[in-house]
Amino acid sequence: MQRYTGQKRLLVAVDCIVFGFDGQSIKLLLVKRSIEPYKNKWSLMGGFMQPDETPDDAANRVLEYRTGLKNVYLEQLHVFGSPDRDPVERTLSIAYFALIDINKYEQQLVDEFHAEWIEIKDLPELIFDHGDMVRMAKKQLRYKAALHPILFHLLPERFTIPQLQALYEGIFQAEFDDRNFSRKVLSTGLLVKLPEKDKQSSKKGAFYYRLNQTEYLENFDSFLNFVPNPDKLLTENL
Known part of the structure; x- marks a missing residue:
């Protein structure tokens, strides 16, 4: 087999940044590293890409092996390649991120x-540099959440406005004004009000809504504008 001469060994790894929403808060899936260096320290789900794999194949394999999670949509985020990022060997890492409904995958x-x-x-x-990966993934996630209604995929078939607000507050790590948030969300025309109420969170209860799928598909690329000061929030609290 012909090989390139005079070249040094370089490893390629994949790391998976998996955010989850449980109906109340945003969480990150982590494991404790099983080998040195940094044994028993917190880590993203990572592993090395094999010669017969694409980066996407490797990311899905690593995630399933480390957690059991299957059929999770992973989006390639960035290549992290600082020469000293891994003290053992020169290693590039291709980072992927995902946002899932914890209750569906638990x-x-x-x-x-x-x-x-x-x-x-x-x-x-x-x-x-896993902390840098998470900060970049959070920024990308906030950008997408501010411009597109992608977060609706994390909600159950019927949901309340407070649940939706909790999701956005978790993503942006900021508190939104209840009335303004509700008014802006309803003004999009994306929601259909249902006659039932959720009585668990308060005596008065909150009406359930469902997503208007037709309106959602037609207006996916429209800016929703119910995230206050999106430019400011994109980089705060990272």
Whole structure:
């Protein structure tokens, strides 16, 4: 087999940044590293790409192996290639991120690697440059949330305005004014009000809504404008 001469060995890894929403808060899926260096320190789901794999194949394999999660949509985020990012060997990492409904995937998690959901506001220190990966993924996620109604995919078939607001507040780590948020959300025409109420959170209860799929598909590229000061919030609290 012909090879390129005079070239040094370079490893390629993939790291998966998986955000989840449980109906109340945004969380990040982490594991404790099983090998040195930094054994037992918090880490993203990572592993090395094999010669017969594409980066996408490797990311999906690593995520399933480390957590048991299958059929999760992973989006390629960035290549992290600082020469000293891994103290063991020169390693590039291709980072992927995803945002999932925890309740839909909870039973897929396996116990072998003890993956844990940790609230995004309480994240521990992570190994290598994983903290930089998470900050970049949060910024990308906020950008998408501000411009498109993608977060509706994380909600159950019927949901309340307070649930939707909790989702956006979790993504942006900021509090939104209840009345303004509700008014702007309803002004989009994306929601259909249902006659039933959720009585668990208060005596008065909150009406359930469902997503108007036709309106959603037709206006996916429209700016929703119910995120206050989106430019400011895109970089705050990262």
